[in-house]
Each structure stands twice: as C-alpha cells, then as structure tokens.
Amino acid sequence: MRILVADDDPVVADVVRRYLERDGMTVLLAGTGAAALSIVAEGAVDLAILDVMMPEGDGISVCQTIRHGPRPDLPIIMLTALGEAEDRVAGLESGADDYVAKPFSPKELSLRVRSVLRRAQATPAEGAVTELADGGIRVNLAGDAVHVDGTPVSTTKREFDLLVFLIRNPDTVFTREELLERVWGWNFGDVSTVTVHVKRLRAKLGDATRIETVWGRGYRWTPADATREETR
Structure with missing residues (x-):
C-alpha cells in the first residue's frame, strides 16, 4: 500500500513515515498542499493523510479538491489540532473519512490507517446481498x-x-x-x-x-x- 503523508512539520512526517513503513507501507511525503495534490494526481496512492495546517493549500481545501477531482473515493485521514473541534468538523465536512488529533500516538494513527484501508477494500462475500x-x-x-x-x-x-x-x-x-x-x-x-x-x-x-x-x-x-x- 502507498500512503501519502502531507505535513509541513518534517519531524511529524518522519515519525509517521517510520511507523507506517514498519507496517509494510510505502510512504510518500509532501510538505505543502500543492505537492500533495500533485502526488494524488499521479494516481499512485491508496490513502492520504493530510495536516489541516499546510502552506500552499491547507488540508481542508486539498481534501475538497480530491473529492471533486479524479480520485473522489480516495480514503483520507485528517490531522487536526488538539481541542480544535471546528477543525475536526470542518475536516469531516470536507469529505475526510477519519481524523486524528495532534499530538497523537503514531500507533493510533497506524491503527486508523489500517482500519480505513480495510473498510475501503471490503467486498461482499460470495452469495451475499449485493x-x-x-x-x-x-x-x-x-x-x-x-x-x-x-x-x-x-x-x-x-x-x-x-x-x-x-x-x-x-x-x-x-x-x-x-x-x-x-x-x-x-x-x-x-x-x-x-x-x-x-x-x-x-x-x-x-x-x-x-x-x-x-x-x-x-x-x-x-x-x-x-x-x-x-x-x-
């Protein structure tokens, strides 16, 4: 699985990258909203993790662009500021599938990534109602x-x-x-x-x-x- 991590904080991005790579994921990093959209446009990612606060396109606007672009079904997790309920709500309203509040446990984020991917890939069992x-x-x-x-x-x-x-x-x-x-x-x-x-x-x-x-x-x-x- 290829995961996009878009965050302008290199420390946060590196910690997330290392945890996800331990889970066998391939991680692509972006430090700006524009860079994130460029990677998504190439169609080579299975899930995007977007920080709400980024230069050249914040996470909310990037999420909205993805939802109205060529990858409307791309699973998206937002990283939001702790205690900023409006950020969480705005992220979900923009079309995010999930959110994790900063500061966060990298292990929790890794679990959320697996959960979102699992649901995105789920298919009905043979003979099930379709x-x-x-x-x-x-x-x-x-x-x-x-x-x-x-x-x-x-x-x-x-x-x-x-x-x-x-x-x-x-x-x-x-x-x-x-x-x-x-x-x-x-x-x-x-x-x-x-x-x-x-x-x-x-x-x-x-x-x-x-x-x-x-x-x-x-x-x-x-x-x-x-x-x-x-x-x-």
Missing part, C-alpha cells in the same frame, strides 16, 4: 455506489457505511456512541463524527433521506414503506 433498495434510494454494495431516483450520489466510505447500516436496521434508535462502535468499530472517539456524517448524508440524499433525529436519544432510519427490497 444491493439494497428503500424507496428511491438504491445502494450497490459491490460497487459502493448510491443512486437516488436514478441519479448517482457520491459518498465517502464512512458515509456509505453509515447509510448501509441504517437501511439494514430500520425503525431502531441508535445513540451516536453506538453508531461509532457498530458502524466504524470505534470504542473511542468524538461523537461529533456521527453528527457530521448524518448531516452530510441528509444533504446528499435530499428529499429521499429518512434519517430521523430522536431528540435526547440518537438517530433512526424510517423506511419508505414495508416492502423494502434486498436483491442478490
């Missing part, structure tokens, strides 16, 4: 594709996983903590991650969305009708 349908929403599990009333909708891997989980578990209220653990396998983390992904999914699904907020409890998927389809 498509979900609910009203005008159709989800192709094999191709990680979402269509609303026949129109393709681009989602990040985190958004896709959340949508699939909710459709498969209708009429059930889940707290944000439960969604963190059951959708993404995290037993720790900022619950605002869930809030941001729900917000993004609602915006992308438009009138077709049925993610209901149950105040004081969490979120619930309300199905279009009682005849939801699952096709093989």
Whole structure:
C-alpha cells in the first residue's frame, strides 16, 4: 500500500513515515498542499493523510479538491489540532473519512490507517446481498455506489457505511456512541463524527433521506414503506 503523508512539520512526517513503513507501507511525503495534490494526481496512492495546517493549500481545501477531482473515493485521514473541534468538523465536512488529533500516538494513527484501508477494500462475500433498495434510494454494495431516483450520489466510505447500516436496521434508535462502535468499530472517539456524517448524508440524499433525529436519544432510519427490497 502507498500512503501519502502531507505535513509541513518534517519531524511529524518522519515519525509517521517510520511507523507506517514498519507496517509494510510505502510512504510518500509532501510538505505543502500543492505537492500533495500533485502526488494524488499521479494516481499512485491508496490513502492520504493530510495536516489541516499546510502552506500552499491547507488540508481542508486539498481534501475538497480530491473529492471533486479524479480520485473522489480516495480514503483520507485528517490531522487536526488538539481541542480544535471546528477543525475536526470542518475536516469531516470536507469529505475526510477519519481524523486524528495532534499530538497523537503514531500507533493510533497506524491503527486508523489500517482500519480505513480495510473498510475501503471490503467486498461482499460470495452469495451475499449485493444491493439494497428503500424507496428511491438504491445502494450497490459491490460497487459502493448510491443512486437516488436514478441519479448517482457520491459518498465517502464512512458515509456509505453509515447509510448501509441504517437501511439494514430500520425503525431502531441508535445513540451516536453506538453508531461509532457498530458502524466504524470505534470504542473511542468524538461523537461529533456521527453528527457530521448524518448531516452530510441528509444533504446528499435530499428529499429521499429518512434519517430521523430522536431528540435526547440518537438517530433512526424510517423506511419508505414495508416492502423494502434486498436483491442478490
């Protein structure tokens, strides 16, 4: 696997590089946003780690450019400042799949990288359901594709996983903590991650969305009708 690490702090970049290389990854370094985009444009990376604060294009703008460019499905992890909740939220809203707050444990970052890559590469088992349908929403599990009333909708891997989980578990209220653990396998983390992904999914699904907020409890998927389809 080839991992892009974009951070203008050479000490941080070197520590991350060494940890990832221990895990058998090939690491490409970039010290600016412009350099990061140049590497991504070459199409030779499987995941990008972007620092929020970089010269010549901060991490947020780089993430947005990637999401609207030739690699919209590239897994992205943001490095954010400790305690800066707005940075974390902005990173997720720009399309990042995950974030790690500075100062961070290189071991934790390495675990997050493996987790994001594993989910990005997951494919349905032979004979498994390959498509979900609910009203005008159709989800192709094999191709990680979402269509609303026949129109393709681009989602990040985190958004896709959340949508699939909710459709498969209708009429059930889940707290944000439960969604963190059951959708993404995290037993720790900022619950605002869930809030941001729900917000993004609602915006992308438009009138077709049925993610209901149950105040004081969490979120619930309300199905279009009682005849939801699952096709093989």
